[in-house]
Amino acid sequence: MATDKPKLAVHKFSSCDGCQLALLNLGEPLLALPGLVDIVHFAEAGPNSPDETVDISLVEGSVSTPEDIERIQQVRQNSRLLVSIGACATSGGLQALANFADRHAWMASVYTDPENIQVLDSSDPISKHVKVDLQIQGCPVNSGQVIGVLRDLLSGVAPRPEVHSVCMECKRKGVICTMVTKGVPCMGPVTLAGCGALCPAAGRGCYGCYGPAEQLNDRSITDRFEQLGLDAQAVLRRFRFIANSAAGFKTASEGLRGDSDG
Amino acid sequence: MQQSAKIERQPGFLPRSDLQQLLDGIVQSGYQVLGPVVQDGAIQLKAISDATELVKGVSNVQEPGHYRLQQTAGERLFDWNHGPQGLKPLCFAPHEVLWVEQKDPLSFAARLPEVKPTAVLGVRACDLSALAIQDRHFLHAGGADPHYRQRREQLLLIGIDCAHSAASCFCASTGDGPSVNQGYDIGMSELDEGFLVWSGSDKGKAVLERVALTTPQTEQLEQMNSQSEQAAGEQQRKLSKPEELMRLYQRLEHAHWQQVADRCLGCGNCTAVCPTCFCYDTQHEVSLDGQSAQNVRQWDSCFSASHSSMGGFKVRGDILSRYRQWLTHKLAGWQEQQGRIGCTGCGRCITWCPVGIDLTKETDTILWEGSLDE
Amino acid sequence: MSDLHLPRTAIIDERIQESSTIFTLRLRFEDAAAQEVFEFSPGQFNMVTHFAAGEIPISIVNDPKDSHYFDHTIRVVGRVSEAMSKLQPGDRVGIRGPFGRGWPVEDAVGRDVLLVTGGLGCAPLVSVIRYLMKRRSQFGHLHILQGVKHSNDLIWREQYDAWAREPDVNVLLAADVVTREWHGQQGMVTELIGQLNLRHGRTIAMLCGPEVMMLAAIANLRDLGIADHQIWFSMERNMQCGIGQCGHCQIGAKYVCQDGPVFCYSELADLMGAKGF
Numbered sequence: 061m062a063t064d065k066p067k068l069a070v071h072k073f074s075s076c077d078g079c080q081l082a083l084l085n086l087g088e089p090l091l092a093l094p095g096l097v098d099i100v101h102f103a104e105a106g107p108n109s110p111d112e113t114v115d116i117s118l119v120e121g122s123v124s125t126p127e128d129i130e131r132i133q134q135v136r137q138n139s140r141l142l143v144s145i146g147a148c149a150t151s152g153g154l155q156a157l158a159n160f161a162d163r164h165a166w167m168a169s170v171y172t173d174p175e176n177i178q179v180l181d182s183s184d185p186i187s188k189h190v191k192v193d194l195q196i197q198g199c200p201v202n203s204g205q206v207i208g209v210l211r212d213l214l215s216g217v218a219p220r221p222e223v224h225s226v227c228m229e230c231k232r233k234g235v236i237c238t239m240v241t242k243g244v245p246c247m248g249p250v251t252l253a254g255c256g257a258l259c260p261a262a263g264r265g266c267y268g269c270y271g272p273a274e275q276l277n278d279r280s281i282t283d284r285f286e287q288l289g290l291d292a293q294a295v296l297r298r299f300r301f302i303a304n305s306a307a308g309f310k311t312a313s314e315g316l317r318g319d320s321d322g
Numbered sequence: 323m324q325q326s327a328k329i330e331r332q333p334g335f336l337p338r339s340d341l342q343q344l345l346d347g348i349v350q351s352g353y354q355v356l357g358p359v360v361q362d363g364a365i366q367l368k369a370i371s372d373a374t375e376l377v378k379g380v381s382n383v384q385e386p387g388h389y390r391l392q393q394t395a396g397e398r399l400f401d402w403n404h405g406p407q408g409l410k411p412l413c414f415a416p417h418e419v420l421w422v423e424q425k426d427p428l429s430f431a432a433r434l435p436e437v438k439p440t441a442v443l444g445v446r447a448c449d450l451s452a453l454a455i456q457d458r459h460f461l462h463a464g465g466a467d468p469h470y471r472q473r474r475e476q477l478l479l480i481g482i483d484c485a486h487s488a489a490s491c492f493c494a495s496t497g498d499g500p501s502v503n504q505g506y507d508i509g510m511s512e513l514d515e516g517f518l519v520w521s522g523s524d525k526g527k528a529v530l531e532r533v534a535l536t537t538p539q540t541e542q543l544e545q546m547n548s549q550s551e552q553a554a555g556e557q558q559r560k561l562s563k564p565e566e567l568m569r570l571y572q573r574l575e576h577a578h579w580q581q582v583a584d585r586c587l588g589c590g591n592c593t594a595v596c597p598t599c600f601c602y603d604t605q606h607e608v609s610l611d612g613q614s615a616q617n618v619r620q621w622d623s624c625f626s627a628s629h630s631s632m633g634g635f636k637v638r639g640d641i642l643s644r645y646r647q648w649l650t651h652k653l654a655g656w657q658e659q660q661g662r663i664g665c666t667g668c669g670r671c672i673t674w675c676p677v678g679i680d681l682t683k684e685t686d687t688i689l690w691e692g693s694l695d696e
Numbered sequence: 697m698s699d700l701h702l703p704r705t706a707i708i709d710e711r712i713q714e715s716s717t718i719f720t721l722r723l724r725f726e727d728a729a730a731q732e733v734f735e736f737s738p739g740q741f742n743m744v745t746h747f748a749a750g751e752i753p754i755s756i757v758n759d760p761k762d763s764h765y766f767d768h769t770i771r772v773v774g775r776v777s778e779a780m781s782k783l784q785p786g787d788r789v790g791i792r793g794p795f796g797r798g799w800p801v802e803d804a805v806g807r808d809v810l811l812v813t814g815g816l817g818c819a820p821l822v823s824v825i826r827y828l829m830k831r832r833s834q835f836g837h838l839h840i841l842q843g844v845k846h847s848n849d850l851i852w853r854e855q856y857d858a859w860a861r862e863p864d865v866n867v868l869l870a871a872d873v874v875t876r877e878w879h880g881q882q883g884m885v886t887e888l889i890g891q892l893n894l895r896h897g898r899t900i901a902m903l904c905g906p907e908v909m910m911l912a913a914i915a916n917l918r919d920l921g922i923a924d925h926q927i928w929f930s931m932e933r934n935m936q937c938g939i940g941q942c943g944h945c946q947i948g949a950k951y952v953c954q955d956g957p958v959f960c961y962s963e964l965a966d967l968m969g970a971k972g973f
Contacts, residue, residue, distance in 0.1 A: 089610050096611065211608050215748035216782065218775035223627040224590065231594030232416035232621050236362040236406060239676050240389050249589035249676045263362065274627040275588035275641050284677050420701045425747055428788035430703050460941065467941065468699050571948070574970060601943035604936055606750030615747060629944055632934050633773040643972030651946065658949035
C-alpha cells in the first residue's frame with residue numbers, strides 16, 4: 061500500500077511486551093492512527109515488516125543479547141527518528157537487576173544448559189548502543205504520552221518533556237497521600253510524573269516506574285523511609301526495582317548500605 | 323491592602339438534632355452541599371444530602387509529615403481541623419481547559435466551566451482568609467480570570483470556628499483564626515448541645531430565614547468565645563510578624579537554606595496543599611488528527627524544573643533556590659504584592675510535606691539564628 | 697468581561713529572514729476592528745500561539761503609529777520558536793496582548809538617550825531605537841552601543857549604518873570575535889561605555905541583553921554618575937500568562953510580564969544578579 065503518509069514501526073527488544081500492549085489498549089486513538097501514519101511494523105498488532113525504512117520507530121525493550129545489538133543498529137539505520145519507549149528501552153528494565161549480580165551464576169541456577177543462552181553481560185538501554193532521538197519513560201508507558209509525542213513529531217514540533225513529580229499528579233487528582241496518612245513508604249516525591257499516580261490512587265506507595273524526578277534527593281527520602289521502618293535492604297529495593305538502572309536511581313542504590321546482596 | 327471587615331456575630335441557636343434543617347434550607351435555596359466526610363484516611367469535602375453523612379466524633383493529629391484521624395468519645399461533627407485541601411480546588415481548578423482551537427481556518431473559542439451553585443459546610447478561618455487572597459490574585463483589575471470567577475460566584479460558604487488546634491496550626495499568629503471572622507455567608511460555632519449560627523452576608527441571611535433558630539443562652543455565647551481562646555492557646559507554632567518576615571530578603575545567603583535543601587525533596591507537595599499558592603502551567607494539547615487543540619491549565623509549582631526555565635536555562639536549577647523562592651515569596655514578596663503575607667497559618671505545608679519540613683521553624687532559624695553576613 | 701487567556705487570530709502578511717536563526721513576521725488581526733484598536737508602546741510584547749507547538753512571548757518591534765500591522769522579530773531558541781520559523785505568509789497565529797510595561801519614552805523626551813544592546817537581535821531595544829529615530833527632534837543626543845559575540849552575527853547592519861549617518865547619533869559596535877571586514881571595536885559592549893562623554897543629569901540609559909552584560913553596564917553607568925532611576929532595562933523570564941497570574945516570571949514581588957519587562961534599576965536593584973531570582 062503506497063501512500064505519502066509517514067511510516068511508523070514498533071520494534072520489540074528484551075521486554076514483556078507491556079508497552080506494545082499499552083499502545084494496543086489506546087482505544088479510539090488507535091483507530092485514528094492508521095489515518096495518519098502507515099504502520100509498517102508492529103508485530104503485536106499484525107504488520108510485520110521489521111526491515112522497512114520508516115520515519116519513526118518506537119522501540120520497546122532493552123538490548124541484552126549480541127543479536128539485539130545487530131538488530132538495533134539496523135533499526136537505527138532504517139529510522140529517521142528513533143524513540144525508545146518504556147523502562148526497558150530507556151534504562152534497561154527489570155532485567156537490568158542482573159547487572160548488579162553475577163548473571164551467569166543466576167542462569168546456571170535456573171537453566172540446565174546455560175551455555176546455550178547467548179546474553180550480554182548487561183541489559184542496556186537502547187541509548188547505550190545507538191543514538192536515540194527521544195525517550196518516553198514508564199512501565200508500561202502511558203499511551204497518552206506516546207500519542208502526544210507522535211502528534212508533535214508528525215507536526216514537526218519537539219515534544220515538551222514531563223518535569224513534575226508524581227506528587228503533583230496525586231495532588232491535582234485529589235489523591236490522598238499514603239505516606240503522610242498511613243506511613244506507607246512512597247517513591248512519588250522522587251519519581252517523574254507520567255503514570256497519573258496509578259499506585260497512590262490505589263492506596264499504595266509509588267514504585268518509581270517512571271524513573272528519577274528532575275531533582276533527586278535520594279538521601280532525604282532514604283532517611284524518611286528508615287524512619288517509617290524500612291531496613292537498609294528494603295530501602296535499597298525501592299531504588300533497585302523497575303527503573304533500577306536509570307541514572308539517578310542507580311547511583312542512589314549504589315551508595316546505600318543495603319548494597320550487599322547482589 | 324484592606325482586609326475584609328470583621329463580621330459582627332448575631333448568633334441563633336440550632337440544636338444538634340436540627341442540623342438537617344440547615345442542610346435542607348441550603349438545598350432549598352438551590353445549592354448542592356459539599357460537607358466534610360472521611361475518605362482514604364483524611365477529611366475531604368464531598369457532596370452530601372443528609373446530615374448523617376457528615377463525619378462524627380473524629381479529631382485529627384497533624385504533625386510534620388504526619389496526618390491521622392482519631393475517634394473521639396463525643397458527638398461533635400467539627401472536632402478536626404482540616405484535610406489536605408482547602409477551598410482552592412473549588413475555584414482554581416487543578417486541571418481545566420481554558421480554550422479550544424480549530425486548525426482550518428485557525429480559530430479560538432473560550433471554554434468556561436459549567437458550575438452548579440455549591441455550598442461548602444465547615445470552612446475554617448484559615449481557608450476563608452486564603453480564599454480572600456486567591457480572590458485578589460485571580461480577580462484583580464485587568465486580570466480578572468473568567469474561569470475562577472465562574473466558580474467563585476457560585477459558592478456559599480458556611481464557616482465554622484475551630485474549637486481545637488492541631489499541632490501544625492499557627493493561624494493565631496498570622497491573625498487569620500482560629501475563629502472565622504470574614505469571608506463567609508453563614509458562620510457557625512459548635513457546642514456540645516448544638517450550634518450557634520449567624521449570617522455573614524445577604525446570601526447567608528436568605529438561607530437562614532428557612533431555619534428555625536432560637537435565642538442562645540449567655541453561657542453558650544461565653545462558651546463560643548472560650549473555645550476560640552482555647553484553640554488559640556493550644557497552638558504550638560507561630561510565625562514572626564510581617565515586618566520581621568520582610569527581612570528574609572536580607573538573609574538570602576543564610577547557611578540554613580542549604581540545610582533545608584538537604585531535606586527537601588523538591589516534590590511540590592507544599593505548594594499543592596497551600597491554599598494560597600496560585601502558580602499554574604498551560605499545556606497545549608493537539609488532537610491526534612492534528613485538526614484541533616486545547617489549552618489546558620494545571621497547577622504548577624515553583625519546585626518544578628519548568629517553572630523558571632527560559633529556552634533551556636533554569637533561573638532556579640536546584641532545590642535550594644526553589645525552596646528559597648517559595649518561602650521568600652510566600653512570607654515577604656506577597657506583602658508587597660497584596661499587602662499581607664501569603665500564609666494564613668493552616669499548617670498544611672508542614673503536615674503534608676513527606677519529610678516534615680516546618681515552615682515556621684525554618685523561617686525562625688533563617689530570621690533569628692546566625693549573623694546577617696553568614 | 698474580556699477573557700485575557702483567549703487568543704485572537706492574526707494573519708502573516710510578510711516574512712523576512714533576518715539571519716540564519718532570526719526572522720520577522722509582519723502580522724495583522726483577522727478582525728479589522730481588532731487591528732484598528734490595537735495600541736502598544738515600544739518594549740511591550742504579545743503572547744503568540746502556534747497551532748501545533750503552543751504559545752510564547754514575543755516583543756513588538758515596529759512603530760506604534762503603524763496601525764495596519766505589527767511586527768514580531770523572533771529568534772529560534774526553543775521548540776515553539778523553531779516551529780514558528782516555518783510559518784509562511786498567509787498562515788495564521790493566535791495573539792494575546794499587548795502586555796507589560798514598555799520603555800519610558802515619555803521620560804526620555806528632551807534627554808540624551810544611551811542604548812546598549814548585547815547579543816543577537818535584541819528586539820525589545822530595536823523597537824525603541826526605531827521609535828526615537830522617527831521622533832528625532834524630541835530627543836537629545838543618541839548613543840547606540842551594540843555588542844555581539846561574533847562580528848558576523850550582527851543583523852540589521854545597514855540600519856546601524858543609516859542611524860550613524862544621522863546628526864547627533866553616535867553608533868558604536870563591538871564584537872568579541874571579529875573578522876577583517878569589521879569596522880567596530882573588538883571586545884565587550886560594556887567597555888564602550890567608558891569611551892562616552894555622557895552629559896550628567898541629561899542622560900537616560902536603556903539596556904537589553906544577557907543579565908551579566910546588563911549588570912556590567914549598570915556598574916559602569918553608576919560609576920559615570922548616571923542615577924539609578926535613569927537606568928532602564930528589559931528583563932527576560934519565563935512568561936506564560938502575560939497578566940501577572942501564572943507566577944513563573946516573578947523576580948521577588950515583581951511580575952516581569954506585568955510590572956516589566958522594562959524595569960528601572962531602582963526597582964530591581966536588590967535582587968538583580970542574585971542567583972535564583
